Amino acid sequence: MKRMKVAVLAMIALAYAAGARPTQPSLPGLPGLPSCAHASAPEDAGLVATPGGFMLVHPRNADLPDDYTGCKTLWVMDVDPEPWHWATLWFRDGRLQRVVSTSRGASAPRVCDMPGMALPEGFAPAPACEGLDDHPWAALCLPSWPRACAGDAPPAVCEGEPE
DSSP states (O other): OHHHHHHHHHHHHHHHHTOSOOOOOOOTTOOSOGGGOOSSOOTTOEEEEETTEEEEEESOGGGOOTTOOEEEEEEEEOSSSSOEEEEEEEEETTEEEEEEEOOTTOSSOEEEEOTTOOOOTTOOOOOBOOSOTTOGGGSSOOOOEEGGGGSSSOOGGGGSOOO
């Protein structure tokens, strides 16, 4: 667990160090589903506390059946007025298939496939994802609070556990 936290903090630190906030072009290697095309975090995105700060996630757990097919996207919140895209996770039948991640200042997103996943016809294989098998951020369900919990006057729900 400790090694996983160090790896996550290192990924966030590298992303912060890389420079200016990228715009999100159409991400490569994802299906043409509406859930895979979020250029910015929707208002109903959930707030996730991490060791390095806060992230937003969409969709939230309440909108994810066990056999979910679609994308879940994570954004990093920082001092910039807008959260920036960190990763889009593509699930098919509730199982993670592919991760497309961006770093600040990177010229292109990084794409990796979960080992043993059979991609649909027309999708080129990507390198295997490493270290994500048990990572909580790559799981289908990621507990989060309402986005309003990041505001100046958080609602009472923010005092409870994330859902």
